[in-house]
Amino acid sequence: MNKIKILSDNLANQIAAGEVVERPASVIKELIENALDAGAKRLSIEVELGGRRLMRVTDDGTGMGRDDAILSFERHATSKIKNLDDLSRIATLGFRGEALASIASVAKVELVTKIAEDTSATRVYMEGGKLVDVKEAARPQGTTITVRDLFFNTPARRKFMRSEATENYYLTNIVTHYALANPEIAFTLTNNGREIVRVSPAKDLRERAYQLFGAELFESLLPVSGGREFVANISGFVSAPRERRSTRDGQYFFINRRFVRDKIVSGGLLEGFRSVLPHGVYPVAFLFLEIPFEELDVNVHPAKTEVRFRRPEAVKEVISEAIRGALRNAGILQIEKKELKVESRELKVENESEISLQNILQEAQSPFQPTIEYTSENPKQNLENENSDYQTVNQEEETLPVENQPPNFEIPISSIDFEESALEKSREFNSESQIPDEKSAANFEQSTNIKEFVSTSAPSLSSLDSQSVSTPIVDSAVKIPKSIEVESLSSAKIHPIAQLHNSFIIATDNEGLLLIDQHVAHERILFDKFRQKESMRKIESQNLLLPETFDLTPAQSVAFDQIESELENLGFGVMRLSGRTIAVKSVPTDLPPSEVRNLLAEILESFAGDKRG
Known part of the structure; x- marks a missing residue:
């Protein structure tokens, strides 16, 4: 019996329909989602020339019979929803029934699939949206979809595709997202015959993060957990403040196991790190939210990476509270700032030598900031006493609600x-x-x-x-x-x-x-x-006593391949050891060895960001 059905016109009209093929990464995203919905345990992704020439996804899922294989290329044909009630309680990654039809309309597509009950597989070949051939084939249970010559029949769209490096970045990013969301599944990504990602099944998210991002990030991860009934439950990890990024590329958000890009989630994360990280740097985060179906609408955009919350502010608050809790548990946040208590706003100075500087500070300080009263000839002792009093203010003092406070940041201060x-x-x-x-x-x-x-x-x-x-x-x-x-x-x-x-x-x-x-x-x-030396072509290097080895993220690895020679021109002696591990043998003379890793990470992330932009 066929599993795939064509949706009724009424139901199809309720779906946020549209073109789902924007770039090669869009194709890979749809094919990975179909494989995961089919129960695949191992996925292999191959691309050539940034997806222009070839994209192939192979899985070991349930597969399809002959009739379903042919019907899957019809628009609004799907096995995942049947009525409007299903549309409001979507539990699968795909549900529109548009992916294969959209891909086949702008490319040459070959589908080879087999279910356990059949003795042979079925091969369907489509070109420009037209069925060309259907015949028997040989393969084990599962599905292989090969996409060639993307946009071959739409020259205008092919003309506006980005460079190979840019498309490779997006492809790698998509695979990384789904590998994180499904640690129990094995993923392999091969680009132009070179293996970019290979991860075996992991027992949990933490182990999968280690597989993808290396030991240094793994050691800095802080567990996040929390939630509120009927709003959201949150789990995952964030990095300690020392492991930060110059872009948001290290942030991965999932809602009900669906990869999303959302300002509410991102805002909740930054609110949680408020006063911990300076402006312009971002934490690494792997956050998973479980939200009741009735509190969420995923039928917003054809790409399915946007969602709409019924109570967005409540969701944001759940996220920020969980992040703050993780930081407190790690000892990074030592004072709970739900309320700020102030005893006095007067400043008395008996040491005249300090009048000028203290007046300057008084002019700039917040009206909510606890003030300092000097009553002896030893200002240092008074300040130490004041700091002690500030942390143990008694309950009868004036309380300011958190919403009336000025923005806060945290800096280490001693006497x-x-x-x-x-x-x-x-x-x-x-x-x-x-x-x-x-x-x-x-x-x-x-x-x-x-x-x-x-x-x-x-x-x-x-x-x-x-x-x-x-x-x-x-x-x-x-x-x-x-x-x-x-x-x-x-x-x-x-x-x-x-x-x-x-x-x-x-x-x-x-x-x-x-x-x-x-x-x-x-x-x-x-x-x-660096600018001065670069203009004079006088950048000098210093050899390291022992080479430093670093594990790159998949996206950084792609960027490294593009700018390896430029790094050498800047004074870095680098070489790839194996997979995504590189060794740094020498660095510019003005660069402290302790800063090599952070600087290289920022360079690679900035390059990837430029290509993405």
């Missing part, structure tokens, strides 16, 4: 030391916040080169993720000096005043007070050096 000569100590600042006294403050009238200050004190990338406490930031930009654009940090006349836990520099220039992200400033200095 403040007053030095005799802050300028001489500026290169030795470490984890303490140091503010000069009256005597040494005069020395800051001298122009200090910020390039020199940052270069000597800039931390390694991994050191920025130490223990931290939260502090509010300014709720208004009215009193903050306007941003200053300079051609190079080395030419900026900036006077450093203090350093916050090796992460931020408080400084002044002739227009006002500056707060400088030390890590970003250090990157800009390195960038200026």
